[in-house]
């Protein structure tokens with residue numbers, strides 16, 4: 441596999457899930473595959489889980505991970521073509537990506553959206569520039585519009601915890617004090633489209649996700665209705681897509697409570713703001729899968745890296 445930047449790069453979700461479960465059962469089985477291979481992890485934005493789980497995955501495969509906080513520690517990178525670089529950027533992506541490719545056998549990139557310009561964010565300039573100018577495979581650790589390592593992780597977690605052949609899965613918008621990207625929600629939607637689940641999205645009016653991604657998925661503006669008979673409830677905030685990047689309301693009624701959760705399992709990608717997105721009683725309950733999701737980030741990343749290493 442030459443790149444992993446989208447859930448759409450997963451050719452067969454069920455076999456990927458089964459293989460990830462095998463890796464989880466024996467994480468060091470392929471610990472020679474990545475020997476003398478270097479993974480470069482480039483962070484334009486903050487991270488806890490992605491940063492550590494992807495390094496852990498690389499170490500389990502015998503790779504040597506090296507990490508750079510690009511925004512803080514590197515020269516300012518210019519992405520524009522033909523730019524007269526007499527401003528704040530000191531190095532062009534053409535040289536930066538080529539140089540990093542000399543040091544790394546695989547490059548992983550995290551670059552969030554601006555949430556100011558939809559067209560610009562959807563062009564995925566940072567990720568696409570690395571794909572264009574790097575000479576080695578590129579993995580997305582969350583781009584402007586997708587978080588495919590998280591989406592695959594969530595599919596694994598649902599598969600592991602489902603007691604039904606076709607569970608009901610609900611993705612619910614949650615309140616938040618900051619405008620957040622759509623990437624986690626988008627990749628979760630794409631992952632559910634590749635699973636045998638009954639899937640519904642619930643969000644307040646004005647918060648519909650990009651219909652090019654949600655496609656035929658039913659959307660309800662009534663959270664209580666949507667939660668009926670749910671087996672899995674995944675809460676996540678995202679800013680408005682229609683009124684791009686805006687917070688239209690911080691309606692606390694949409695916070696997940698234990699009462700609303702009922703008998704469903706609770707999912708969230710973390711980090712989560714307690715008593716804003718979900719109340720303590722949800723996060724502290726046996727129904728919460730959030731720590732298992734975080735655990736599965738390692739095995740999702742490990743399978744992706746394994747497939748990339750096998751193609752080198």
Ligand code: CP
Pocket residue numbers: 486487488489490491582590709710711
């Ligand atoms: N879920 C997730 O991607 O966490 P981090 O932002 O901490 O990496």
